[in-house]
Amino acid sequence: xxxxxxxxxxxxxxxxxxxLRGIDLEVEEGDFFALLGSNGxxxxxxxxxxxxLVTKSGGRVLxxxxxxxxxxxxxxxxxxxxxxxxxxxxxxxxxxxxxxQAGYYGIPRRxxxxxxxxxxxxxxxxxxxxxxxxxxxxxLKRRLMIARALVHEPRLxxxxxxxxxxxxxxxxxxxxxxxxxxxxxxxxxxxxxYLEEAESLCRNxxxxxxxxxxxxxxxxxxxxxxxxxxxxxxxxxxxAAAPNLPGYEARLLDPVTxxxxxxxxxxxxxxxxxxxxxxxxVVSLRNKQNRLEQIFIGMIDDAREGARAP
Amino acid sequence: xxxxRRYRIAFETLLxxxxxxxxxxxxxxxxxxxxxxxxxxxIFGTLIGGRIGEMDGYPYIDFIVPGLILMAVITxxxxxxxxxxxSAKYQRHVEELLISPVPNWVILAGxxxxxxxxxxxxxxxxxxxxxxxxxxxxxxxxxxLVVFVLTSVLFALGGFINAVYANSFDDISIVPTFVLTPLxxxxxxxxxxxxxxxxxQNVSLANPVLxxxxxxxxxxxxxxxxxxxxxxxxxxxxxxxxxxxALSLLSRGVGIKN
Ligand SMILES: Nc1ncnc2c1ncn2[C@@H]1O[C@H](COP(=O)(O)OP(=O)(O)O)[C@@H](O)[C@H]1O
Ligand SMILES: [Mg+2]
Numbered sequence: 001x002x003x004x005x006x007x008x009x010x011x012x013x014x015x016x017x018x019x020l021r022g023i024d025l026e027v028e029e030g031d032f033f034a035l036l037g038s039n040g041x042x043x044x045x046x047x048x049x050x051x052x053l054v055t056k057s058g059g060r061v062l063x064x065x066x067x068x069x070x071x072x073x074x075x076x077x078x079x080x081x082x083x084x085x086x087x088x089x090x091x092x093x094x095x096x097x098x099x100x101q102a103g104y105y106g107i108p109r110r111x112x113x114x115x116x117x118x119x120x121x122x123x124x125x126x127x128x129x130x131x132x133x134x135x136x137x138x139x140l141k142r143r144l145m146i147a148r149a150l151v152h153e154p155r156l157x158x159x160x161x162x163x164x165x166x167x168x169x170x171x172x173x174x175x176x177x178x179x180x181x182x183x184x185x186x187x188x189x190x191x192x193x194y195l196e197e198a199e200s201l202c203r204n205x206x207x208x209x210x211x212x213x214x215x216x217x218x219x220x221x222x223x224x225x226x227x228x229x230x231x232x233x234x235x236x237x238x239x240a241a242a243p244n245l246p247g248y249e250a251r252l253l254d255p256v257t258x259x260x261x262x263x264x265x266x267x268x269x270x271x272x273x274x275x276x277x278x279x280x281x282v283v284s285l286r287n288k289q290n291r292l293e294q295i296f297i298g299m300i301d302d303a304r305e306g307a308r309a310p
Numbered sequence: 311x312x313x314x315r316r317y318r319i320a321f322e323t324l325l326x327x328x329x330x331x332x333x334x335x336x337x338x339x340x341x342x343x344x345x346x347x348x349x350x351x352x353i354f355g356t357l358i359g360g361r362i363g364e365m366d367g368y369p370y371i372d373f374i375v376p377g378l379i380l381m382a383v384i385t386x387x388x389x390x391x392x393x394x395x396x397s398a399k400y401q402r403h404v405e406e407l408l409i410s411p412v413p414n415w416v417i418l419a420g421x422x423x424x425x426x427x428x429x430x431x432x433x434x435x436x437x438x439x440x441x442x443x444x445x446x447x448x449x450x451x452x453x454x455l456v457v458f459v460l461t462s463v464l465f466a467l468g469g470f471i472n473a474v475y476a477n478s479f480d481d482i483s484i485v486p487t488f489v490l491t492p493l494x495x496x497x498x499x500x501x502x503x504x505x506x507x508x509x510x511q512n513v514s515l516a517n518p519v520l521x522x523x524x525x526x527x528x529x530x531x532x533x534x535x536x537x538x539x540x541x542x543x544x545x546x547x548x549x550x551x552x553x554x555x556a557l558s559l560l561s562r563g564v565g566i567k568n
Contacts, residue, residue: 054568073411087402103323104410106316
């Protein structure tokens with residue numbers, strides 16, 4: 001069963017800005033899934049539509065088989081959301097925020113109290129339960145949003161950039177918490193623009209760029225591809241066939257152009273040794289960037305800008 | 311769990327939250343109305359009222375009691391919902407409701423219920439204050455209660471719609487200042503429309519607040535410028551219209567969804 005199945009999702013904001021251009025996405029039950037993309041790619045818009053915060057312009061959303069258009073309440077019951085921006089009542093005490101959220105899902109007050117206590121203890125917020133939300137630090141606010149999202153025990157937890165602006169220690173403890181949750185059966189989708197975060201947590205990923213899904217694969221597979229660099233070599237003399245280069249993947253694009261894929265840990269010395277042995281003379285060499293790398297470079301720039309911002 | 315039980319719990323949660331909100335800040339929400347009313351009684355009732363004499367056959371102070379109570383109910387029901395829902399939009403915690411399986415009519419009922427509760431609490435506080443200045447003998451408890459409750463529901467709905475459209479804190483004071491206050495003051499709180507020239511009597515009849523104040527006055531004193539049954543009917547029609555309008559705003563996500 002798919003925890004989430006999205007087809008042909010479109011979103012045009014009022015004012016005409018097109019944020020999503022027909023997105024297809026499938027997330028298996030039990031998965032730990034990352035939606036990667038740079039700032040403005042459309043991650044929050046997609047998440048917003050799935051969690052009923054944004055109205056879609058077109059397409060279909062199924063959550064555990066429930067259609068968002070026909071059974072919106074069933075869909076909402078399945079989902080817990082940790083939004084990108086803090087969105088609780090700043091003046092409300094921590095405990096009440098969680099208890100009230102439980103109430104909206106129909107959990108009776110007594111039970112809601114018990115659950116709120118459990119969640120707040122787990123997230124180390126219990127001592128601060130009477131504190132008004134606005135007095136919490138950024139990291140604690142994030143954790144409060146996680147407690148609130150989990151109080152109705154959703155089957156699908158969606159986190160929109162949960163670790164943005166959270167220091168490294170809290171980030172690691174949050175990762176551990178999410179992994180534990182996933183081991184206990186919850187499906188988790190998170191958006192991030194840190195490749196590192198997706199790498200340490202997620203099994204499957206999709207990359208979204210300018211409102212389109214440009215990549216959908218297993219994390220391990222993606223990493224393999226990212227660890228390979230492709231070089232294009234211009235040769236002095238024409239070759240009839242690619243030279244024999246054990247350990248490297250090479251193909252002749254034309255008689256004087258050779259393309260070689262090199263693992264990042266292999267290095268180029270051995271390649272040139274092999275070429276020299278076979279009397280292949282290289283005139284020039286350039287690094288061929290793949291589309292995926294370009295996207296990631298964009299994301300890394302974003303992340304740097306984010307880190308610089310106050 | 312049955313769907314209705316789920317809705318009931320969601321409604322109660324919202325209602326408790328809304329009531330706690332204004333009770334916690336009672337100095338801002340309940341006390342001012344009591345103080346203002348006491349001042350009205352002192353100035354218009356005791357000091358000036360003595361010179362005015364009777365109105366519609368009652369001492370002036372008794373004549374203005376119903377209007378002053380209802381005025382407090384109107385202002386407070388309205389402002390409770392407009393500020394609470396606007397702040398939910400502004401701080402974005404309205405999203406807590408949007409992502410939950412709470413139908414729109416439960417959201418509306420919760421906020422309106424909160425506004426009604428504030429109207430009732432303040433109305434009772436003002437009534438208690440008025441007992442310090444005069445005796446209030448109630449002509450018809452039934453009618454008094456019906457008008458009291460329906461009026462608070464109606465203005466709570468008005469406050470909700472105002473909050474949906476509001477984009478700034480200015481927007482939530484425009485309607486109370488430029489619409490609500492004039493309608494109430496010109497709705498016959500302080501005078502009987504019999505005193506007005508015919509033209510202005512007819513203009514006054516277009517003011518819905520006039521019907522409420524008069525029906526309420528009839529409930530308490532037994533005198534009214536208009537038929538109280540007509541008044542109740544007018545209030546009910548307004549409630550039905552505003553409810554339908556508020557629900558359509560919610561289902562279109564006006565002001566709360568992109
Ligand atoms: N409420 C809105 N109105 C108009 N445009 C918006 C709105 N929210 C987001 N956008 C635009 O839609 C695009 C996608 O935004 P978003 O989904 O927030 O991206 P991400 O979460 O990946 O950073 C951006 O270009 C953004 O400017
Ligand atoms: Mg975002």
